[in-house]
Amino acid sequence: MTAVALWVVFGGLSGLFATIAFLIAIRAMQAPQLRIGEWLIAIAFIAPIGGAIIAIAWYSRRLGGAASQLEKGAESTARLAAIVESSQDAIIGKTLDGRITTWNAGAERMYGFTAAEAIGKPISMIVPKAGLVELGQILEGLRRGESTGRFETARLRKDGRTIVASVAITPIRDSTGRIIGASSIAHDVTEEKRVVEALALSEAKFRGLFESAADGIFVVEQQGLILDANPAGEALLGRDRSQLIGSRIEDLISAATPSSGSGFVEALTAGSLGANVYEGTAAAPDGRELRVQLSAQAVHRLGEDPRVVIIARNVTEQSEMQRKLLESERAASMGRLASFVAHEINTPLTNISLLASSIGRRSSDPEVQARLKKISAQGKIAAGITAELLKFARPRSTNLVETDLRDVVQAAADQAGVFRKPGVALRLDLGDDPLVLRIDPIRMNEVFVNLLKNAFEATANGEVGVQSETTDDAFLLTVSDTGSGIPSEVRKRLFEPFVSTKGKGEGTGLGLALSKSFVIGHGGDISVSSEVGRGSTFTVRLPRGAPTSPADLSSTRAGTH
Template identity: 30%
Template structure:
């Protein structure tokens, strides 16, 4: 309700017919008066905004002009209930705009009585809930997509674990145990278990982020040393070469941060580089400190990321390549953790190809 409308209402006597009419006219909801045969007799600005008809175009016509062909059977039961004096509360249905566009509507319809209590018509208050419907449909789509991807991602390492444990069981049952074969099976089981753990951790993080329950426990940390440690462990597990460049002294790259969570950010970025980078090309990680900030960058030499995808890849369940493994949570979780630290994460496109993710964090953690 605008300032002019409020001033106009203030000039009217409270609860006078003019005052009540002004409230109806200024409502954002569609408020429509109609007779018991469906003839429209009043039409406010909200109705014009939602349905597109001007008052002179709607008044005198039947309410059926708003009902799509596949919903015409709704009207008779509604009018029958109104004639019995019943009210229809928050009825969700579909109506049609003047231009033919379908609109999701929540409508409450009440019988209108005269001074003797006789039902002479009805009033309908409708609210456009198209946006809510679309949001719900998108949430359901994302849920189904997530279930499908997560089921696939869980099934793959579980199948490996089961198969390798069967092989290890056979090897151990032989009179002469082939320890090299058993060790190979155990290593593959551990790697698959690591994949399962990473997926479960990301799912838990998404839950905590969504509910605002992801808390940080900051301590003074040497970021360069943390990057070296995480990169070394990741290289050993993945078998992929990782080069860390951190030329500055330890006192320059210290920052107040949650080392466990930043470990997760580094791991997610390395995992992303491993999936999308060239199989024989090393992953490069640079650590730099500048004044009150410290940053680290993870660079791969894969095909890079198209400009129109560079923001979307940070959304949950988005993947740059749908054929690549993963549920599309790593970059989203990484960004949320960085933002909680008061930092930034940026994607660069090096001239010679690949992708470079740069994380910048405040040294004192004051911006979080």
């Protein structure tokens, strides 16, 4: 506006100057010789006007330069505003008391508030309660002229969600250097933090699994050198991690793999072996050869040499169990053969018994009678063995009856009483309440006869007792003695067929195996605790929801439980 006014004045003075000059020219034409006074008057008019014109022209030019600078400044300001507005980061201006003065589009996207909603409001609207103390400290520092380097903090969105922001805050000064406010640039790093934390968690989980795994895990580089090993791997090979790192895995563990023309690790990294499971061997710390099962996988990372993760599982015990299983199967076959033999031998045993009886009736020779008695005794022993074998091999059909267990135990005690030695007392503590279950009384009678017979035979002096206990879901009956006890190595196999604590020829070793089979068939279990020299206790547990039909009652053969 000032420039326009100056140009109007400049035009007016120029017109006046031209008019005076024209009049002087006319006067000069009328009077070629002007007097000196007239020239002075003309000059007095023209000189100021010319000076004014020159001054106005100079000032106008200078003002035009200033206007050009102002236009350039306006362009620069507009460009800066465009940069701020188009920035993906949240750029916020605020006063020293925390009032928002500017709010760009990035802030709208990051915090959810529009500029109209934010400008004029306190900056605390985007700060969680837990961060208000921190905000007060920042504003106090800004008033002292301090800048805040980039830091991560929590911020609050309009929808109430808390985000993580990376923020930098600097003071704003006027032309005199006085601090009049502050600007902050914030970037939402919530997702980046989530990814970093997820990666850290994944690494922690891997490290946790790596360290706690029961199998040995080895991280191996392409040439087979161990880079890392977990504690199970240290225990497997009997070496510390520091000793394992740098060692060749193939010097410690050998793998039985298809011929590949190279080492196991090289073949894996080259892709000539798949991610299969291989058998191998390793040397135990005590020098024993261990059987190991190996699984391995090559890991290829961009820009890095491939590595191999090898998992080694000690299957020595498993292999031993498989060997024992094969032996057990062979023993089962022998049992079936024994059953066949027992069945087939019953006929000649019967004939022998009949012939011995016939000879006894016809002969009165004392020596003959003595020998016949021995034959009869041995025949009875053989018949007892075959009867046990047949009972073991071919359990009879079941007959479930509502039965009071107290009656079963009392009958078994009467039957087994013949084995009780003179110095042994029998104590029955079965309570006053009935212990009624739907069971096969004959089978359960056999169980308690076996247990009481064994207890009486193991006890020379002291006491054999039977005690009952009722729980919410079962009846417990314990048969205890103060006898010799059972060694731990025998106790582990006590319920297996043909295992006996008695001397040679004193038992078949089938009684406890049959007993456990019968108890398991009723849905229960039988266990033993014993201390050598102090006696043993057998506990029979029968669930109160016992089988209700013969189909429910297992006829599992002893030895297969």
